[in-house]
Amino acid sequence: MTVERLTTTLIGGSNGTATLCAILGDKHNPRNNGHTIRVVTRSPQRFFNSNSNNNETNNDRNKIREWRCHEQKPLTDVFPLPFLPTQWLTHVGAPHSVFGYVEGEDVSAFESAFAGHCLDDAGVTDVILLSCPVNAHLPLLRKVARALYKLNDEGKLLSSSSRRDAPPILIGTLYAAGSFDWACRIAFCVEKPPNFKGWKRPLALFGLKSFPYLTKSLKPGHVTLYGRYPDLTVAVAPSTRSVRAHARKAIDRILQNADTGKQMRFIGLSSDVGGDGSGREDIVPGIDGGDSSCRSESMADMADPQNSIGFLMATLNSTNQYLHPSILDALFTDENTPEGKIPDGSIEWEGKPTPLPLFYADGASKPEAARLLTAIACGECFVIIDLCEKMLVPGDSLNPISAHFGGEPFGRFAMTFFGNTPEKVAKRSLLPDLIFKKGNSGGNALEGAKVGPTTDDKVNLKGFHEFMMRFGLVNNTRLGSVVAPCYKDPETGRIRPKVDTRFFVDDIPHGYCIYLGLAELMGCDLERDLPEMLRSTRKLQHWMGKEFVVPANQTVTSMGIVGGARDVKETSAPQAFGIRTVEELRDFLSMALFGDNVSARVERKIKDAIVLKGSDDDATIMLRAKL
Secondary structure, three states, X not given: OOOOOEEEEEEOOOHHHHHHHHHHOOOOOHHHOOEEEEEEEOOHHHHEOOOOOXXXXXXXXXXXXXXXXXXXXXXXXXXXXXXXXXXXXXXXXOOXXXXXXXXXXOOHHHHHHHHOOOOOXXXXXOEEEEOOOHHHHHHHHHHHHHHHHHHHHOXXXXXXXXXXXXXXXXXXXXXXXXXXXXXXXXXXXXXXXXXXXXXXXXXXXXXXXXXXXXXEEEEOOEEEEEEEOOOEEEEEEOOOHHHHHHHHHHHXXXXXXXXXXXXXXXXXXXXXXXXXXXXXXXXXXXXXXXXXXXXXXXXXXXXXXXXXXXXXXXXXXXXXXXXXXXXXXXXXXXXXXOOXXXXXXXXXXXXXXXXXXXXXXXXXXXXXXXXHHHHHHXXXXXXXXXXHHHXXXXXXXXXXXXXXXXXXXXXXXXXXXOOOOHHHHHHHHOHHHHHHOOOOOXXXXXXXXXXXXXXXXXXXXXXXXXXXXXXXXXXXXXXXXXXXXXXXXXXXXXXXXXXXXXXXXXXXXXXXXXXXXXXXXXXXXXXXXXXXXXXXXXXXXXXXXXXXXXXXXXXXXXXXXXXXXXXXXXXXXXXXXXXOOHHHXXXXXXXXXXXXXXXXXXXXHHHHOHHHOOOHHHHHHHHHHHO
């Protein structure tokens, strides 16, 4: 059997990285032959044996820690219920090389990992995969961009292939929430050197809509994988058949789809769900006679070459960003808090069966969590999804964003069956009619109103969906053991949330705030149209000591509730990047992902063309002759 080589560089020292090191480094699985794994992290000691120098990057295989992953495999990932049979598997493996970096301008660790300056002898990396919290995307992408620009200038990105048409280096994330492509544009724009003229080897971007693993590590060298997400949907850019084919091959291997039987689906205008279906036609140049260079791309791909719609779909349909805050809000709100006062986040937990609350088993079981989740996810987020689709997707026949709404497949089916798709919920909210007919007189009950339709008005069978959400979350075997992010206050004995965990620092500024920011720039009244999300954001940011939106007791300036907030710069809301109108958003989404200004490059070619050399008279004569 021919062994195909693949080199993957994992960025970040997360539990996801440890899981992949164990699974992909497992030598007992023949599918891992030829797959080289490198890790770049600011905590390299986590990946070295205890007798190694903790402050030193070390590529000696004898000193790199081996990871043991215990994987819980339910009968099905779609319905992981506790009464169904479950088995456990064990994976044991290690990365081939580990590189440590420190905060600052130095990116030598990234350069070494990408160029292959290490003992694994696997050459230039093929895949750069971020396995990190969403809030780390932009700072890490800036380091990735800085390293790639330098290697590109030195001609070191082509060393693994003698072909000038080498496939693109894939840059991706296991979780594309928080506008991953927006962060990529900003990173490669800010880090672009003045002398940059183009990439000597192409780059491509990808991001998964949902993090594929639920995993936890409680001690070095050991990680538990409680389950895999059932639905693998991926955004890829540029939107071409050959890039999709290349990405499919690499991502399938990284996510072990041949072993699990899972199938990956692409998202965007050419998706077979909500798009025109042309994304099914993947072509690999030089294989089976396929050659994308002599075949035109589909109209859908040409309409959105950066696949901005696909990445926006991954951002808006990420379930964590409204699942986690809704449970946090309900779990850490003391029911005895006086009316009109913001709870301080502390709760009593004496006499409970566990030392600390379980996030889903205890938090999701609260009726308030289900009420908030239904009101925010269905009653408010669905409306913004529909508005974004109508404003940004060309034509009226495609729905590539809203077709992937909701969480797991069963939830999407139930919502659709009872008439709660984003388009139908939005219609009942009355907002699309108001937003798209601004300037027309009268005819909309929202015009001039301070209060909009309730969740009962917008969501059919609201009580049924609240019950199903509680039942599904509390009885999910993947989720049952997850401990809430909290600690026991030594002074009061009460339980308080840890506000520096990703449940807060990812899902509020890079989740809720994106929705609120998009709604604000589209002309929504946040107090009227997204009251539950706004109220919850104000409560949770109070616990964090932040101001991502203007507090309820402060005057709102012309900058808006989001745009005028003190800490908006720490969010991924469009206003954080200076974007305040739909037109500015469209312009931003038309930017190149990797700093390559095609127009400027073409202009240079025209100016340097031989037809324009010589005197002005000669040039004029030559041009006339051509015409």
